[in-house]
Structures are given as structure tokens and as C-alpha cells.
Amino acid sequence: MLDPRQSLEFERPLVELENKIGELKQLAGGELLAAEIKILERRASRLRAEIFSNLSPWQKVQLSRHPLRPYTLDYVSRLADEFFELHGDRAFSDDEAVIGGLGRLKPLGGRPVLFIGHQKGRGTKEAMRRNFGMPRPEGYRKGKRLMELAARMKLPIIALIDTPGAFPGIDAEERGQAEAIAKNLEVMAGLPVPIVAVVIGEGGSGGALALGVCDRLLMMEYSVYSVITPEGCASILWKSQSHAEVAAAQMKMTADDIRRLGIVDEIVAEPPGGAHHDFDEAARLVGEAVSRHLLALDKLSGQELLDGRYAKYRAMGSFTESAQEEEPPLAVE
Amino acid sequence: MAWWSRKNKATELASEKRSVPTGLFIKCDGCSATVDSEKIRESLRCCPHCGFHFSMPTEERLALLLDEGSAKEQDLEIAPLDPLGFRDSKRYADRLVALQKNTGQADAFRSFLASIDGVPVSFGMFQFEFMGGSMGSVVGEKITRVFERAAEQKIPAIVLSASGGARMQEGILSLMQMAKTSAALQRLRSLGVPYVSVLLHPTTGGVAASFAMLGDVILAEPGAMIGFAGPRVIEQTIRQKLPEGFQRAEFLLRHGIIDSIVPRAELRPKLGQLLRLLRGDCAASPTNQEPAADHPVP
Numbered sequence: 001m002l003d004p005r006q007s008l009e010f011e012r013p014l015v016e017l018e019n020k021i022g023e024l025k026q027l028a029g030g031e032l033l034a035a036e037i038k039i040l041e042r043r044a045s046r047l048r049a050e051i052f053s054n055l056s057p058w059q060k061v062q063l064s065r066h067p068l069r070p071y072t073l074d075y076v077s078r079l080a081d082e083f084f085e086l087h088g089d090r091a092f093s094d095d096e097a098v099i100g101g102l103g104r105l106k107p108l109g110g111r112p113v114l115f116i117g118h119q120k121g122r123g124t125k126e127a128m129r130r131n132f133g134m135p136r137p138e139g140y141r142k143g144k145r146l147m148e149l150a151a152r153m154k155l156p157i158i159a160l161i162d163t164p165g166a167f168p169g170i171d172a173e174e175r176g177q178a179e180a181i182a183k184n185l186e187v188m189a190g191l192p193v194p195i196v197a198v199v200i201g202e203g204g205s206g207g208a209l210a211l212g213v214c215d216r217l218l219m220m221e222y223s224v225y226s227v228i229t230p231e232g233c234a235s236i237l238w239k240s241q242s243h244a245e246v247a248a249a250q251m252k253m254t255a256d257d258i259r260r261l262g263i264v265d266e267i268v269a270e271p272p273g274g275a276h277h278d279f280d281e282a283a284r285l286v287g288e289a290v291s292r293h294l295l296a297l298d299k300l301s302g303q304e305l306l307d308g309r310y311a312k313y314r315a316m317g318s319f320t321e322s323a324q325e326e327e328p329p330l331a332v333e
Numbered sequence: 334m335a336w337w338s339r340k341n342k343a344t345e346l347a348s349e350k351r352s353v354p355t356g357l358f359i360k361c362d363g364c365s366a367t368v369d370s371e372k373i374r375e376s377l378r379c380c381p382h383c384g385f386h387f388s389m390p391t392e393e394r395l396a397l398l399l400d401e402g403s404a405k406e407q408d409l410e411i412a413p414l415d416p417l418g419f420r421d422s423k424r425y426a427d428r429l430v431a432l433q434k435n436t437g438q439a440d441a442f443r444s445f446l447a448s449i450d451g452v453p454v455s456f457g458m459f460q461f462e463f464m465g466g467s468m469g470s471v472v473g474e475k476i477t478r479v480f481e482r483a484a485e486q487k488i489p490a491i492v493l494s495a496s497g498g499a500r501m502q503e504g505i506l507s508l509m510q511m512a513k514t515s516a517a518l519q520r521l522r523s524l525g526v527p528y529v530s531v532l533l534h535p536t537t538g539g540v541a542a543s544f545a546m547l548g549d550v551i552l553a554e555p556g557a558m559i560g561f562a563g564p565r566v567i568e569q570t571i572r573q574k575l576p577e578g579f580q581r582a583e584f585l586l587r588h589g590i591i592d593s594i595v596p597r598a599e600l601r602p603k604l605g606q607l608l609r610l611l612r613g614d615c616a617a618s619p620t621n622q623e624p625a626a627d628h629p630v631p
Contacts, residue, residue, distance in 0.1 A: 168561070168566045169562075170573075172561070173579070173580060177561040178545075181542040181543075182544070205499075209511060209512060225505055227501055227508040237421040252417045253505065263505055310516055313512045317469075317474050317510060
């Protein structure tokens with residue numbers, strides 16, 4: 001049962017109805033009660049369809065940040081046997097906004113893989129410890145170290161993306177936040193093992209991409225991916241954060257929009273009402289899609305993977321290229 | 334062509350933080366002295382008193398850096414589109430047209446084959462006057478081609494960055510230019526061809542967090558602001574005032590993030606020297622014996 005106090009405004013009527021059905025089911029009831037439950041369930045399903053068939057971009061942003069949404073470790077614990085977490089960047093510290101480790105991918109017959117991902121925390125205490133899923137440079141450097149390890153051991157990499165963005169702080173800048181992100185982009189482009197990335201919640205800008213260069217990019221149905229947060233975009237272009245809703249629509253950041261722009265390979269459906277209604281089912285759907293893509297990538301050699309990955313990113317962008325006459329040498333005074 | 338004397342909206346917007354001196358006299362942003370703007374122009378747009386580096390129009394910088402008659406501009410046929418149909422107070426498509434008219438450029442980056450101090454290079458630089466040098470599809474494509482040409486011809490790549498970061502108006506496509514340019518660099522690196530990244534004021538956001546910070550050697554102009562997050566964003570997040578000199582080139586040098594700070598007047602000979610050293614040349618650079626007389630150090 002979901003806590004209605006932690007529900008989004010637009011899903012609250014549904015959550016309340018579902019909870020009521022749950023309560024009625026607890027009662028030892030007769031046929032009359034069973035009939036009543038059936039009516040309510042039909043009403044809930046109508047209400048769910050009504051709400052979820054017509055979500056605005058901003059509502060999808062809210063869902064992607066839902067406090068009850070499954071986070072990276074919720075998926076890893078359901079997808080992996082023998083998860084062995086590895087810590088630290090070997091230079092400064094262990095950033096708990098990024099988790100990584102080896103595990104056996106259950107839907108793929110227990111095959112060992114590297115899991116890497118952003119990790120948000122549930123509840124104030126853990127959220128602080130995880131810095132709300134906003135990594136510092138050492139988080140990205142831990143990720144780089146583990147992904148390079150996976151490449152040496154010829155293990156595929158599963159990256160789970162869920163961050164508002166890289167942490168903007170004095171210490172992060174002092175230790176080279178920009179360099180840490182940049183280095184991961186370069187290194188991930190050159191790892192000769194399959195990389196499948198899944199945006200499970202918020203794909204926040206360079207901080208997301210720094211764990212997200214891949215052969216296959218999947219997005220969950222109610223996840224988002226953008227170059228800047230809608231709040232950030234609004235405060236720069238509209239000079240006020242209150243325009244975040246407009247900015248979210250303008251930036252085309254929902255899974256459907258991103259697919260239309262040719263960036264995403266597959267959208268992973270979520271359980272009815274969103275991933276937070278059923279962690280097990282959400283993980284099963286992610287596991288099925290990831291395994292399918294890993295199996296397809298298995299057929300490629302290391303070099304073929306790298307060539308394919310280069311071609312994938314090389315083709316991204318939208319511009320015209322009209323033929324023009326040869327330019328005379330630049331006049332230098 | 335003396336467009337820098339004209340006060341148009343594009344240059345005004347672009348130079349919000351650091352002005353191109355335009356009037357007869359100008360107050361130096363560095364030492365607050367009132368300086369004859371003609372003197373500033375003569376000294377490569379640096380303050381004759383404190384050496385403060387004002388922003389320098391692209392054309393002047395090209396003339397300063399590239400060997401006379403050596404530059405062939407590349408990729409002139411590439412022009413931006415409006416893939417999202419983006420609109421804030423104005424349509425992105427209209428902004429592009431207005432900026433193209435004002436700057437005479439298709440977008441915020443220009444690429445060349447040229448030589449610097451006698452060394453052939455694949456060269457590119459941001460045109461900060463165009464939307465704050467933001468990186469959208471065109472900028473990302475041109476940078477990628479700069480690296481690819483360097484790889485094909487086995488000549489060093491040099492990129493001068495001055496950018497606020499990724500271009501919001503092209504959404505996720507702008508973000509992906511970070512991956513695209515970095516992937517091109519990964520290939521270049523594996524060939525053993527050097528890439529020197531020169532950071533001008535300001536270099537932040539998605540440009541800093543990709544190819545700009547991936548130079549085999551990273552140089553910066555004195556006082557340039559360089560970082561991932563903008564100072565306002567950091568202040569809002571941590572609710573503290575930022576320390577003096579935070580995110581300036583000197584701060585980055587102290588924290589081991591860049592290799593060297595090079596004043597504008599020395600950039601051409603220094604790049605030549607560096608490229609010859611990286612190439613394993615036994616002969617020293619000619620400019621080491623006879624310092625360039627035509628560009629006196631302010």
C-alpha cells in the first residue's frame with residue numbers, strides 16, 4: 001500500500017481508491033463485499049487509464065522523481081544473485097551517490113556482469129548520505145575504475161541512470177568535476193565490452209551521461225532525460241523557476257520525445273500506475289529488456305562494438321549541410 | 334568590417350560579464366583604472382596597467398594566433414536547425430536568424446586547417462558572441478570534424494573554448510554532443526596525435542565537462558572562469574558566498590586541473606614551442622630566438 005501523503009497530487013485519488021480496495025480485501029467478507037470490491041477495482045482501472053493516458057511532460061518529470069520510485073539498488077537486488085559491491089576511487093573517497101559492483105544477472109542464467117549506477121536515498125538520513133543521487137568527482141572516478149575493470153575481465157556493463165545532475169559544490173569543483181565527467185565520456189567510448197544503459201528515473205544532464213555512454217540506451221516509460229533540469233532551464237531562459245513546467249514541455253525530455261529524436265533504442269513499459277506500484281514487476285521488465293539487448297550484443301566482437309558505438313554517437317545531432325563554394329583563405333592582417 | 338565598434342544586441346548580450354571595450358575610455362574590470370580604449374586595443378585588448386584580459390573578438394584572435402595566409406576555414410556548409418521547435422520568449426529559429434545576421438556566422442564555432450608558429454594544425458574556436466558559445470548540434474559536429482581531421486592528417490588538434498555550456502534549445506541533442514566529441518577524442522588519443530585545449534573566459538557546463546577538459550595539455554588565459562557549475566548555481570545550492578578567485582584559471586592551476594596559464598600575447602609562440610616538443614623535434618622553435626616583435630607583451 002502506498003502512503004497517500006507521499007503521492008503526487010494527480011495520482012492521489014487513485015492511490016486512495018487502491019488503498020480502500022486493499023483494506024476491504026483484508027476484511028473477511030461475504031459475497032456482497034466481493035461484489036463491492038469488483039466494482040471499485042473496475043473504477044480504479046478506469047481512473048488509472050484516465051490519469052495515465054494523458055500525462056503532461058511535467059507530470060512525467062514528477063513521476064521520474066517520485067519519492068517512492070524504485071532506485072538503483074532496488075533493481076540490482078532483484079536482478080542479481082551474489083551482488084558484490086565495490087567501493088572507492090582509490091584516490092580520495094567512496095562517493096555513495098554512485099554504486100557499483102559485480103553480480104550474476106538472474107534473467108541471463110546467472111551470468112556475471114558489472115552494475116553501475118546513481119543511487120538516491122530513501123528518507124532524510126539516507127538521502128543526505130547519498131547526496132540525493134548527485135555524484136562528486138570521486139563518484140565518477142569510482143565508476144571509471146570499475147568499468148575499466150569490467151572491460152579487462154570482459155564482463156558486460158549494466159548502467160542504471162537516476163540523478164538530478166552532478167553535484168554543484170565548491171569541493172566538487174576543486175577536485176575537477178568537469179574533468180571527471182569528461183574523462184568518463186572518453187573512457188566509456190573505448191571500452192570493448194557491451195554497455196546497456198537504462199534511465200530508471202531522472203536523466204540529469206552531464207551527470208547522467210557520465211555513466212551513460214552505451215551501445216543500447218533504454219528509458220523507462222516515466223523516466224526523463226535532459227540537458228538541464230527544467231527548473232534550471234526556466235531560471236535561465238524565463239528568469240523564474242516557476243516556468244519549469246513550460247520548460248519541461250519545451251525541452252522534449254520524456255521517454256517518448258527522446259525516442260522521437262532518435263536517441264533511445266527502447267522504452268521499457270512500467271507496471272500500471274508507474275514503477276513505484278510494483279518494484280518486482282518493474283525489475284522483471286527491466287531485466288527482460290536488458291538481457292535481450294545483451295544477448296544481441298554478444299554476437300559482436302570488441303572492435304565491432306566500438307565501431308557501432310562510435311557510429312551511434314557520431315550520427316547524433318540535427319543540422320543542414322548545403323554545398324557552398326570553396327572558401328578563400330582567411331585574410332589575416 | 335569593423336563590427337566591434339558597432340554596438341549591437343548580440344555582442345552586448347554575449348559580453349554580459351566581460352566587455353569588449355567600445356567607447357573612448359573604459360574602466361578596467363581588473364584594476365578599475367580608466368584606460369584609453371585605443372591603448373587597450375593596441376595591447377591585444379589587455380589592460381596596460383594590470384594585464385586584465387578583456388574579451389577579444391574572434392577575428393582579432395584568429396589574426397593573432399594563426400600564421401598569416403595559412404588559414405583555410407572548414408565546414409562552412411553546416412548550419413543549425415530547430416529540431417525541438419523550441420520557444421521561450423522568442424522562437425529559437427528566430428533567434429538563430431537574428432544572430433546569424435548580427436555575427437555573420439552560421440553558429441557558435443569555426444573550424445580551420447591552418448598553421449600556428451609554423452606547425453600545421455587542425456584548429457577550431459568558439460564564437461562566444463553567438464549565443465554565449467553554447468554547444469548545439471552544429472558546434473558538436475564541427476568539433477568532431479576538427480578531431481577527425483587531426484586524426485586523418487596526423488596533425489595536432491587545437492581548440493579554443495569559450496562557452497556557457499550545452500545549448501538548452503536543442504535539448505538532449507546538445508547533451509549528446511558531449512559524448513560525440515569525447516568519442517572522437519578517444520579515437521584521436523589512441524593514434525598518438527596530441528590535442529591542446531585552450532580555455533578562454535568563460536568555459537563552463539557541458540563544454541568544460543567534455544572535450545575542453547580532455548586536452549593532452551590544457552592551457553588557460555589569465556583570469557578565465559572555468560568550471561562545471563556556474564557560480565550562481567553553486568551559491569544557490571550551498572547557500573554560501575563563494576571564495577575570492579573561485580573557478581578562475583589561477584585556482585584551477587593550484588588545484589592541478591590545468592597545465593599552465595598563458596597570457597594572450599604569448600599564446601602563439603608557446604603553442605608552437607609545445608607542439609614542437611610534443612612532436613619530438615630536435616630544433617628549438619624559431620620564436621625562441623627572436624621573440625615576435627609585432628605583438629608586444631602588454
